[in-house]
Amino acid sequence: MTDRITLVLNGSPVALPPDTSPTTTLLDWLRGPAGLCGTKEGCAEGDCGACTVVLEGPDGGRAPVNACLVLLGQVHGCAVRTVEGLRGPDGAPHPVQRALAEADATQCGFCTPGIAMAAWAHAREGGSVHEALAGNLCRCTGYRPIIEAFAGLEDDGAAPPSLPPVGGATFAAGGQVFHRPASLAELLALRAAHPEALLLAGGTDLGLLVSEGRQRPPAVIHLATVPELGAIAADAGGITLGAAVPYARLLPLLDGSLAPLAGLLARLGSRQIRALGTVGGNLGTASPIGDMLPPLLVLGATLRIASVRGERESGVEDVLLGYRKTTLAPDEVIVSIRLPRPPDGAVLACEKLSRRHDQDISAVGGAFLLRVAGGRVAEARLAFGGLGPMAARARHAEAMLTGALLAPACFADAAEELAQDVAPLSDWRGSAAYRLAAAQGLLRRLYWRVAKPGLPAEVHAL
């Protein structure tokens, strides 16, 4: 017995035939069975934004997502808006569509439907235009007219869709099964029974296997419907976030001493990626290029890990074993992450070096936590990602910096020491020599960030 996937598409409820593969991408379904070809496939890897559609929340929120990375089982119970659904009841183009056309913001037009959807979400959600556009590539216009059109958008005031809540569900079709457990107990039992199943904590990795790799995973367990994994709460000491909480929900809570982390997350993927991607996923895949890992390491984040055998707590450092390897047992899942605030008087700095400022994977990621007292570095925690097989603390450099004078030369010495800590790899994101040199540069720059906070510290501060 299988449940049926239901969703609200452009305002109308839709129930999919029971034989629908639950791992069909939303994009393939829209362009195929749904007959809506306005949404385009540009890359099938979540990087170009041509397939951007919007998930409409019951609270009126509008989350742009890449339809190529979203699986149908994931959008069960969601409201999806596509470019065809922007027109008014009289068929008139939506003001954001008019704005793009009138600004000469289209040339070939292939990216435009995705940009129109990003615009529609942005008109309600607000924020920086470049952040709104980071997930949408345009190869023709040079963006200037698009940026101008975005800057003038206004919310249309349209009411949110009414979305009846959906509970747990299981979709089975064509030899595939897609679980949506509704409780932690159910999740743990499923995990114990199906250690081979892929966990879907946002799907920005899993979606790639399906969308670009054209795979049909036999078993998927969707995590977002488990209350403990979808909860997030901040208190004076830090933030506890469920492993399936997308970055978009974490970002607004990163204030005060955690603001530098917000600056980093604003560059993690794009709005489309942050609407799906999760810290839990970043940890679960243990990819060395996960932007969150260095900050988690220096902040001393801890994980709550559960299985049918019980629960345990573990520091992030103890969970990361190597390249995409963790200490998680096959029946274990990460339930939540505890992100402590930096101790009083400590300064957090988060760094990311990539070829492009937005929507790029780090060649070097770094997070630094410094406590300065009496003109000296009282405590230094330094972590790097992107350099080697796993994100890790830089113990030699930390030791060199601890107790040192707050002076450029001491940070330069620590930077030299970094060569003892890291053995960078060479690939398309950078040579080993560059990665080391740039990581050293980040440590030198740290001095100026800490000692001269008024100074523009980087080119994007100009």
Added chain:
Amino acid sequence: MGAALRHDSALKHATGEARFLDDLPEPPGLLHAALALSPVAHGRLAPLDPAPARAVPGVVAVLLPGDIPGRNDIAAAGTNEVMLADGLVEHAGQPLAVVVGTTRDAALAGAAALRPEIAPLPPVLCIEEAIAREAWVLPPQAITRGDPCAALAAAPRRLSGEFRAGGQEHFYLEGQIALAVPGEDGEMAVQSSTQHPTEVQHLVARVLGCDHNRVTVTTRRMGGAFGGKESNASWVAACAALAARRTGRPVKLRLPRRVDIAATGKRHPFLYRWTAGFDATGRILALDAIMAADAGHSLDLTGGVIFRAITHALGPCDVPALSVRALACKTNTVSNTAFRGFGGPQGALLIEDVVHRVARAAGLPPEQVRERNFAGGGNGSETPYGQPLEGDLIRRVWAEARADADWDARRAEVAAFNAQHPYLRRGLGSMVLAFGISFGQMHMNQAGALVHVYADGSIRLNHGGTEMGQGLFIKVAQVVASVFGVDVARIAITATSTAEVPNTAPTAASTGSDLNGWAAHAAASAIRARMAEVAAEDWGVAPAEVEFAEDMVRAGGNRAMSFGELAKLATMKRVSLSATGFYRTPDIHWDRAAMRGRPFFYVSYGAAVAEVAVDTLTGEHRCLGAWLVQDCGRSLNPAVDLGQVEGAFIQGLGWLTCEELWWDAEGRLRTLGPATYKIPGSRDVPPVLKVRLLEGAPARSETIFRSKAVGEPPLLLATAVWNALKDAIGTDRLDAPATPERVLMAIRDR
């Protein structure tokens, strides 16, 4: 004429109504094709066993070289470039087989199931090795003037340099795609996302072994092309047509992005080596240079690319004695192809590097050295191959860009910033371009159009140009509207089709509106002349007195009827309201043996200033401001032309600063998608971007309404950013793309 009309499809783009090829309703019985690609760069290929693909459910055919009824040859120029590798594999990503399935997934799975047996041969993976082996895809080309050896020896100072510029992936947002539908009597109807429907027609016919008249190719619009859908679209369509012929059913071939990037050509990477002689004033007296282009494994369009590179190697400058040799290196990489600028941008980097180095050596600002060497005004005003340059326009665009940027004040501001910041450095750079307009292949400078006026006065326009987003269709429609004196809304824009206008040139080399504008003008003028005679006869006036304006036809003060009424009258009087138009560019010639002539109908000019900031600790950099002045003659459509200038500039910025193609040691390209190949995003657009079309400068040649081409030239303006980066970090050499890595390493090598 000259109105800033919006792109005809703009609103349809924004509503998702504009149909691209993959959006068209699928014909009944449609099959899907996928390509199997070589995993190795060079080797002997054993006959491929199709069984593993056939075993995949849904696979209906596996097509190998032996299944090709015509010739296994997709050469755009010359002959013998195979469509499917036959016995020899020459690059990783080379197509080996076409697998056809009932679904696209079945075809892709079938292609992935094939296990090619390839006995590896040593690959040539870099330009240096190709030079050492003298491995060329065609003989070197050279332009010489005077006696460069003697001039170098006599020059007060000499300097040598070497640098390189990387290739560039087109990254059109719509990947390569074609749909082939077999018909009666061996007909093949092909829908193709192509800049060159005629070449698609020719290659499909060649591969199928049929006459051109069996093949009809239609293109409504492309989701971007940039040169990447000139020759490459043809073989994609030919693969689809082969599958359609072999299965007897319609076949669609849409390349996944990774396959598209692996299997289709890119902008040619270049390696430069030069020696220059100069004096203390910065006057360059002699230049001896080699520009080596990485052609990839086959000729494709490399001949044209290196021709444009050597004819543009001096930019707007004059050097009295020189030898510039262009090498077309054969390597075991994908065959490089047309990309906006077509060798022109690579050529222009040569003189820019020489100017930069001479300036540093002479202790002069590079801008002063460039000015000192501008063509005209005491220096020679003709290129070494005989093309006249307009020194006054060169000086004008530069003066205007410099003024727009408030150069002197900005220079002082940059210096003040650099004096106080511990590690961020600002820099200023400039660029002046001179870009020749016309195809280097003389025979390509032709175009046709077909115009019908219907009895209600509505007009149907068709021409050989294709719409890739550049706004060609609206510009040509404006030309026709202006001939008939009607609103452009009266004109139906139609898909390009080899059945309507035959034997066309590609929409390339920036010539789209020049060529098709005149051809459509000719067709419309022929009809207008007939209509004028009808009106004249009806009114008893001379045809010359009949005027067409504001949707009306008038003579004298009191004769008037609507354009529609006259159309109706003409049909009643049995006058044809349909005409073809033809145009060939006048006054161009080229002597291939002497490497001299006037290959370009005219030259476009432009200038730019850019300001950058560099983090000397990390190599991160950013363009803070750009001021661009581009010569478009008397613009046909300033809104469209402005979009071309801005888009080209940002695309050039990508080529020179962030887009990097990365091959592993086995010669496999590893930047196969947007996750690893980074084109500019919105934040890469300088926060201050001031772009202007040069005013009051109608083309001096007899171009359509005295306009000038705009597609490619402004891409060269991004060179100002490269120059500004060198200014900021104060190094002799900075290879392109100037990624954060190259910038940081250049600083450390300083």
